[in-house]
Amino acid sequence: MVRDYSAFLPGGIPRRREPTALESLGWGPVFARQIDADALTATPPVRVVAVHRSGLQVAGDGIDETIPPGPEATVGDWLLLDRARPRSSQVLERKSLIKRRAPGTGREVQLIAANIDTVFVVTSCNTDFNIARLERYVALAFDADIEPVIVLTKADLAKDPASYVTAAQAISERVLVVALDARGEEPVQALADWCRPGRTVAFIGSSGVGKSTLTNALLGAQAIATQGIREDDAKGRHTTTRRELHATPGGCLVLDTPGMRELQLTDAAEGIADVFEDIKALAADCRFTDCQHETEPGCAVRTAMEDGSLDPARITRWRKLQAEDAFNSASLAERREKDRAFGKLVRSAMKAKSDRTR
Template identity: 45%
Template structure:
């Protein structure tokens, strides 16, 4: 058995329950008899994975069969490990069913989604006061968060820069009235206790947000240790560079597990249709009153959604965001259903007019 010496996660003793193991995982694993044991992926290095197992941490490779099938576990996945007693090594031979799957659309013209993290309970959408604050970007994050099956929480960082944080909090509530918004200053620690209801033993949280919003600073505060490199943002545009370059899982002192993510330059929504419905319930409710069931809320007569915009009941920017995301969703579904090769050959031109618009949406 290869003990982990990776810097991805400090070694400590823990039980399976403490790393998120549940009865559902136990039932899925029960079919394996013999030299098998369960583990949870904490970090992926170039060719091997660091895993948490009962009573410690190990490093393991992926079986040839899984590589051939293209089955690569994500951080947070529970996997089945085959033990080679003679060689004292472990090999990942299967991935247990995921209770939640947090993914984003692949960049460019790829047709598959990219898994960010698995088996998570809460998604902290970290934004910050200043240049980074962008309601349209928060809506995009909410779409992929809702689609994952985990519960989203908006964390408004750097509130020490504001005279009145309630103004931005009200803006966030205007697009997601039922989503918790926790104002904090990760640098000073002010307000971080507001996250305590989610940092429970055995619960898994993942952080997402653009570069420079303070995700690494927040993790360092919660761990009470400088484990993540932090950086300053540029004053003229409020942007930072990616200080986190490896996705990894940490065990907090509260007993919760947290997955940090590199800042996302592009946030494609993949095929997250469920996330659209949960992020824009106000527009879907209005749409039920439209004259046509397939109304696109553009120039159709009898559109209740456009009427709501004209009457000041719905912000035009929110409708524009919804329509951009719907076009992107249709584009992603087209790729998934037809296949990239056929799309390039026969179907690319009719939807090429959306390409620039989609790219702009990802970068907003």
């Protein structure tokens, strides 16, 4: 047997380099290319690790402080910290951004998280499981250029966990599905491929599906409080109240997000198209390029529904997301113009009716 002594010789196998303070926070070439050496000293890069009502908690090389609100930033963003005027700190170009239409009747866009590498869409193997909601979350991830992974919790309590896995896998061929028990060591092993050093992952989903439990499992500690679900309807109770990055022992950063009661998509047309790429492929074979898949002859989409290869319910969900996104994405000016045009049409019709009755 030939022995390898190279590790003991000069120039042998090098020791693994310890990550710098910035690298441990997720710093990489995408951000380094946006700043020069002089700016590094004058405005040191920091990452937003939590968002409070009082301001942004940022961390960097020897920096851990809260700055006043001001930069239009969210958790996960990288800033060039302006010590003299922290409100004017520059937000570096993001490699990914999760956003939604803010809850309520307004038209504002709410930033959820930035610079995420993988998003774990979490749901339970019980009555919380909802295909339409999962499609919505996956579309959100696709549109943000983030790799989505569906995580099914409480698989150990389900009578038939395989049926939940099969249903989740039907959402998109591009999305992996992992079923597990959120407690114990299983999440660390099952999610290890995505939770490597220097990467940032996020758990999103409804309340009570196990996001905080999964985060605690990766952290190896009960750092985040958890609560059980209600027995009557399997609905969860809010545990996490803010978005905050946590560092795991393995060097991965984990974001646990509050459960979202309302997730309205906006500017997510590409993400929706990616989720429903099977419908897009079918539509390419329709006789007419502007086919609405309703009564037109030669419609490949309707043919697929009729022969059972395409679930009509999937078409309904696709239409709903498209209409929602189009409405939420339209600018206020465009909406006003449409409202004025519609109002003019109504007034014209009413006038014509009045003239006929005279």
